[in-house]
Amino acid sequence: MSDILKGAVLPAPTEPLDALASPLLAPESTAARPMWLKALEAVAALLGASITLLLFTGVLSRYILSSPIVWLDEVVSLQFLWLAMIGSVIAVYRNEHLRLGVFVDMLPEKLREYVHGFALMAMAAVLIALIPPALEYVQEEWHITTPAMEIRNSFRVSALLFGIVGMLAMVLGFAGRTVRMQPLILGAVLVAIVAATCWGLSPQLAKLGTVNVLIFMVGFVALSLLSGVPIAFCFAAGTISYLAFSSQVPLMVVIGRMDEGISSLVLISVPIFVLLGCVLDATGMGKAIVDFLASLLGHVKAGMSYVLLGSLFIVSGISGSKVSDMATVAPALFPEMKRRGQKQGDMVALLATGAAMADTVPPSIVLIVLGAVAGVSIAGLFNAGFVVAMVLLTTLMVLARWKARHEDMRGAKRAPMNLVGKLLLVAGPALVLPFLIRSLVGEGIATATEVSTVAVLYAMVVGHLMYGGLNARKIYHMLVDTAALSGTVLLVLGAASAMAWAITQSGVVQQLSHALTTLPGGVFAFMAVTILVFVVLGCLLEGLPAVLLLAPIMFPIAKTLGIHDVHYAMVVVCAMNVGLMMPPVGIGFYIACKIGGAKPDEVIGAIWSYLVALIVGVIVIAAVPWISTVAL
Structure with a gap:
């Protein structure tokens, strides 16, 4: 595989990706952690493991034994x-x-x-x-x-x-x-x-x-x-x-x-899908997918860009986490992309916008939370997410191909078919997982919460047997990391729910609803306002908090205007992700720079064309409801 990629795999970043600024709270060293904190982490790990096993037991009892607990x-x-x-x-x-x-x-x-x-x-x-x-x-x-x-x-x-x-x-x-x-x-x-x-x-x-x-x-x-x-x-x-x-x-x-x-019981899937992302990183299942796609497309012009985007698309369907996706894909592909003459800024810009594109691919945590907050069918969001992501993927691929028109292809060779076949066998179990998740939810066999436990246990068993990298100590640390990350997301959700309720009770929502439903231009004007609002708030509020705060306010207005809830949800999530990656404020932009090893100044100039491509895709999705509803 190294002959195809022409570069060694870089180590994944080990420092916290959220600590992009000077820390507000400076944590002590691991050795100095007090005993009470270690006890708290042990309780969190035990709770995470218990929830996962109990839910999986519930799935077995309901669908195999026909005896719900x-x-x-x-x-x-x-x-x-x-x-x-x-x-x-x-x-x-x-x-x-x-x-x-x-x-x-x-x-x-x-x-x-x-x-x-x-x-x-x-x-x-x-x-x-x-x-x-x-x-x-x-x-x-x-x-x-x-x-x-x-x-x-x-x-x-x-x-x-x-x-x-x-x-x-x-x-x-x-x-x-x-x-x-x-x-x-x-x-x-x-x-x-x-x-x-x-x-x-x-x-x-x-x-x-x-x-x-x-x-x-x-x-x-x-x-x-x-x-x-x-x-x-x-x-x-x-x-x-x-x-x-x-x-x-x-x-x-x-x-x-x-x-x-x-x-909400629907939100229990959030920590379990976070855990799934940790398993993906630890076992190297994502790397297997990247290697297979590189052997398949790496020899064509813009091939490594296609591999990067395709990997983000597929890996996102396993991990549900943008940070996990980027940390898996970038180290494996950047060396060869750089050898072919691509600039560091362009590579990181493509990484950032590709991660934004892939955020509608299930099991997207944003879609799960949005479905719970706005009362939208999560199965419907999962089905629509694939099609919507394909539209955004197409816009980015077209731009990547145009940018790669002067790419240096000397030394790029088509991988032998026997090597492609071997890599497909290695990647096969990992490639099955996103389709397993979508089919179980889409066919109504399991809820988003139940399918998350199936996916985690499948990834743990298959990942350990085929890829290695898992042991009791790693699983324990993954459970603690899952608890901490889930706590941050769920605390924001709780505070945003209280704030949204207070805003609703103030009467502002009724005034806002009247103003937005009477805008000149009707549905199209409302969609334009939606895109603008969520792009701006996606920059300022790290994306997900913006959805949590405004979803209870904006979705009833959209319903009044006759907009399908799944269609509106897709527009909201896509616009939010554009804002998340938009400099100079979007936090996702800085995370991508950190993972890609580039200074923000190098990337700012390069990312705007990719963001424009994403915005074009969002406008198309907003203007053509069929894209979001065809798979329902």
């Missing part, structure tokens, strides 16, 4: 909320919560420390404000018992209180160890002044009506976001401030909405 959903739901909140605490320790650090990093080092101090104190203030309503919520839920096992619901929702207190302890501990006292005191004073001012002005604020949405939901959230506060805490800060200072609604509603946003 009636108590299974209750036990899994309890474990899932605890997994999410423990993962959130671990993610705070690891500095893995999603945040926008671009603007903070532009500041002088001395000023940056004061901004960090403010951000830490803002996080602490949010968590302190949530403790009393979380405790009240636990007490209220004591009166509710589950139907099958008659477990008091307080045992499940106490995970929220545990997570809030745990994150507060983590934030305060790191604040004391990593930031000087003066910036912390100044940050605390500033937060206290803002809170006291709003409290004193609350009678006047209550009279402003929907203007408060701009003050708190936009102003406070934007200020927190620019200060480097993690996105989940930004949403929570805006919601808490809005309810506390301009309404009579008790803050326990925030905890209730967070619980509702996190606890």
Whole structure:
């Protein structure tokens, strides 16, 4: 295979890909980790393993033995909320919560420390404000018992209180160890002044009506976001401030909405598909797919670009994670692409936009979350995602072929058919997996949650037997990593759910709905606004939070205009992914640069043509509903 690729495989990046900016919380070394944290990681790993095995047992019992386990959903739901909140605490320790650090990093080092101090104190203030309503919520839920096992619901929702207190302890501990006292005191004073001012002005604020949405939901959230506060805490800060200072609604509603946003059984597939991505990386299943495609197409002009895009398309159908996809594909292909004369900036630009293209290929975590939040059929989203991704893939391939018109093809040889056959045999079990996922969900044999467990266990067994790379220690670390990453995603989901509810109750949605449904141009104008809004918010809010925040608001408007929900979902996700990769703010752009080993300055000039190709594809998808609905 090395004769075909003409380059050694580069090591995958080992440092955290989310720590693109100076860390808000600087984690200690692995050796210095306290025993209580190790115990917490062990509990998270045990919960992740238990959920996976229980769900798989449920699949076997229902479809093979025709005997569903009636108590299974209750036990899994309890474990899932605890997994999410423990993962959130671990993610705070690891500095893995999603945040926008671009603007903070532009500041002088001395000023940056004061901004960090403010951000830490803002996080602490949010968590302190949530403790009393979380405790009240636990007490209220004591009166509710589950139907099958008659477990008091307080045992499940106490995970929220545990997570809030745990994150507060983590934030305060790191604040004391990593930031000087003066910036912390100044940050605390500033937060206290803002809170006291709003409290004193609350009678006047209550009279402003929907203007408060701009003050708190936009102003406070934007200020927190620019200060480097993690996105989940930004949403929570805006919601808490809005309810506390301009309404009579008790803050326990925030905890209730967070619980509702996190606890949907559909979302249990999120950590399991994250685990699937970890298995993919550890076993090298993705690398086998890349090698096969390279032997098949590597000898033609623009062939390595086709291989990169095709690999992202297929591998995305296994991992569900853009970061995992890029880290799998780039090291295997970049050496040969560079030898053929492609510039580093062009390669990373193609990598970034290819990952954006592939995000609609199931098992896309974004599609799963969107389906849960907006009430859209996940099976329908999975079926439509393949076709939509093919449209975007075509636009990128056409541009890649044009750019490769001067490519140096000397030394590029067609791989012998016996080698192609051998690589196909090696890659075969991995190639089966995305089609297995799609067919099980599309045919209604298994739900998105159930199929995720089938996929994980299949990948573990086949990956270990055919590709190696798995052992008990690796599986344990993958389970802990899964808990931390899932905690970050689900905490954002919970905070966004609370914020979306507050915005809806304010009456802004009704005004917005009237404005958007009466736009000149009707459906086409609404689609144009949708694309623009989600591209911009995809830049600022790391994509997924934008979907979580606006989906409950925008989907009812789309339904009023007669737009098919799956069609609208495809437009939303594609536009969001364009924003995610758009410089100078899009976080996905910087992750691609980090994985590809290029400076952002090298890539900015090259990526715009690829982004234009993606936008053309998004416009075509928006204008032709048939593309999204033909596979339904």
